[in-house]
Amino acid sequence: MVVAFVVRTSADSCAITCLHCAKRIAVPTIQLWQRHDPTSLACEACGHTFQIIRDARRFPRTPVQLDGTLLEASTRAALASLIITDLSLSGFRFRTPYPHLETGTLYSVVFALNDAARTEIREDIVVRQLHPTHSMGAEFDPPDRYNFDLDFYLKPWVVASRE
Numbered sequence: 001m002v003v004a005f006v007v008r009t010s011a012d013s014c015a016i017t018c019l020h021c022a023k024r025i026a027v028p029t030i031q032l033w034q035r036h037d038p039t040s041l042a043c044e045a046c047g048h049t050f051q052i053i054r055d056a057r058r059f060p061r062t063p064v065q066l067d068g069t070l071l072e073a074s075t076r077a078a079l080a081s082l083i084i085t086d087l088s089l090s091g092f093r094f095r096t097p098y099p100h101l102e103t104g105t106l107y108s109v110v111f112a113l114n115d116a117a118r119t120e121i122r123e124d125i126v127v128r129q130l131h132p133t134h135s136m137g138a139e140f141d142p143p144d145r146y147n148f149d150l151d152f153y154l155k156p157w158v159v160a161s162r163e
């Protein structure tokens with residue numbers, strides 16, 4: 001099966017390359033929001049029809065190397081830099097030189113994904129595991145919130161030809 005990735009080009013827009021005529025098709029990001037079922041898309045240039053499906057090859061936890069900033073939750077004051085080393089929909093592992101981290105305390109983070117649009121993620125976190133000589137574990141808070149940008153990054157859509 002021939003597939004192509006759906007590429008995030010900005011916060012509001014994605015791009016798909018037609019597998020038949022190679023024309024680049026712009027798709028508003030909102031059209032992919034919480035869309036889990038296979039969806040048909042017709043190329044506006046050649047009329048070829050594709051299915052948009054989730055990329056089943058991606059793993060729930062993804063090794064990354066992303067620079068970010070740790071913030072005080074209530075004031076949003078910057079506390080320290082951090083490096084995210086492993087990212088999932090529910091949290092991440094990270095390293096930071098900040099010496100005063102406490103488990104169970106609410107912090108905020110801001111970091112940019114290394115996608116084409118450099119999508120910025122801003123979330124509150126609770127630190128769950130402290131391993132000062134290694135990496136630390138944090139969970140996004142509240143745990144049941146849904147972040148479309150992270151979902152798209154960790155399990156992006158691909159375009160599959162119907163043929």
Ligand SMILES: [Zn+2]
Pocket residue numbers: 018019020021022023043044045046047048
């Ligand atoms: Zn086409």
